[in-house]
Amino acid sequence: MPLTREQYNRIMRVYDERRRRSDAELEQKRQELYRKHPAIEECDRIISESAVQEAQALLRKDRRLSADIRGRREQALRRKEELLCSLGLCRDYLEPQYVCKLCRDTGYVNNEKCQCFRKMESELIYLDSGLPKLLKKENFESFDLSVFDDEKSIKELLPNLVITQRAYMEEIVLPKIQSFMSSFFRSCEGNLLMTGPPGTGKTFLSNCIANEAINRCFGIIYESAAEMFELFSRESFQREQDEGQSGRVREIFDCQLLIIDDLGTELTSSFINSRLFMLINHRLKNSRSTIISSNLSMNQMRDLYGERIVSRLMESYVLIPFYGDDLRLRGGMRK
Numbered sequence: 001m002p003l004t005r006e007q008y009n010r011i012m013r014v015y016d017e018r019r020r021r022s023d024a025e026l027e028q029k030r031q032e033l034y035r036k037h038p039a040i041e042e043c044d045r046i047i048s049e050s051a052v053q054e055a056q057a058l059l060r061k062d063r064r065l066s067a068d069i070r071g072r073r074e075q076a077l078r079r080k081e082e083l084l085c086s087l088g089l090c091r092d093y094l095e096p097q098y099v100c101k102l103c104r105d106t107g108y109v110n111n112e113k114c115q116c117f118r119k120m121e122s123e124l125i126y127l128d129s130g131l132p133k134l135l136k137k138e139n140f141e142s143f144d145l146s147v148f149d150d151e152k153s154i155k156e157l158l159p160n161l162v163i164t165q166r167a168y169m170e171e172i173v174l175p176k177i178q179s180f181m182s183s184f185f186r187s188c189e190g191n192l193l194m195t196g197p198p199g200t201g202k203t204f205l206s207n208c209i210a211n212e213a214i215n216r217c218f219g220i221i222y223e224s225a226a227e228m229f230e231l232f233s234r235e236s237f238q239r240e241q242d243e244g245q246s247g248r249v250r251e252i253f254d255c256q257l258l259i260i261d262d263l264g265t266e267l268t269s270s271f272i273n274s275r276l277f278m279l280i281n282h283r284l285k286n287s288r289s290t291i292i293s294s295n296l297s298m299n300q301m302r303d304l305y306g307e308r309i310v311s312r313l314m315e316s317y318v319l320i321p322f323y324g325d326d327l328r329l330r331g332g333m334r335k
Contacts (some may be wrong), residue, residue, distance in 0.1 A: 195319050
């Protein structure tokens with residue numbers, strides 16, 4: 001997944017700073033050692049000069065001279081190691097000390113992203129996603145089916161389907177979630193609309209998906225509906241545009257995965273309905289995946305946002321209704 005240019009530049013600035021700091025620390029150590037032990041400085045001078053002299057001899061095809069120069073350099077290297085050893089210093093004392101020895105603080109190994117780069121990439125995507133740090137623990141490893149009721153049937157589904165809340169989650173909800181994730185991780189496609197009462201697991205599962213996407217270095221934005229529309233409002237009506245604010249709006253429209261939490265909690269208006277339709281339409285047109293969670297039913301959404309928006313959702317989103325009692329009253333997951 002490509003980072004945005006700004007994200008990539010932020011990571012590369014970290015590597016630049018690491019190398020700058022390493023070089024400064026090395027130069028300070030070198031000058032201090034040279035001052036106390038001039039013989040080591042002399043060894044380094046011979047090593048440095050002989051490298052140039054040997055290259056010149058090779059260009060002249062003077063193999064004997066090249067061998068003599070190489071011998072002097074190797075002798076100087078051995079002498080330098082002996083001097084460092086006598087001082088109780090390791091042989092690489094005058095070598096740069098990198099944070100990551102694998103990529104030497106460049107971020108790349110054989111033109112491939114180093115593991116340290118990928119770790120930083122994942123952390124930056126998480127930071128920029130808007131997902132609160134306390135939700136990082138909400139992932140599929142911590143998802144616990146036992147918190148769902150397994151005794152009484154879901155009354156909303158009777159008499160068509162007799163199934164408990166736990167069985168419904170295991171047999172219907174989770175397979176749909178897994179299907180969405182497979183499609184998204186394979187080709188960045190698919191959209192989810194999760195509806196139902198508060199406290200039935202919608203937000204928790206959204207966070208599970210978000211964390212898995214971030215771990216795989218996909219670019220995601222996580223916004224509550226109220227905060228997202230407030231951002232849209234500020235961006236539209238402020239005379240002086242804030243660059244960071246405008247950048248965030250662009251990311252919401254174009255990120256690989258947008259998660260909108262609690263749609264329906266915002267104060268609705270014709271402006272909000274217009275921006276919501278614009279956002280949904282833009283992301284569908286550009287094949288960007290979106291997950292929406294809402295406590296509203298589809299009928300309530302139709303009353304609030306109108307037929308045009310609900311029709312787009314019904315056409316292009318996989319609907320997953322949630323049922324049952326509030327898990328927080330049972331001491332279960334957060335939302």
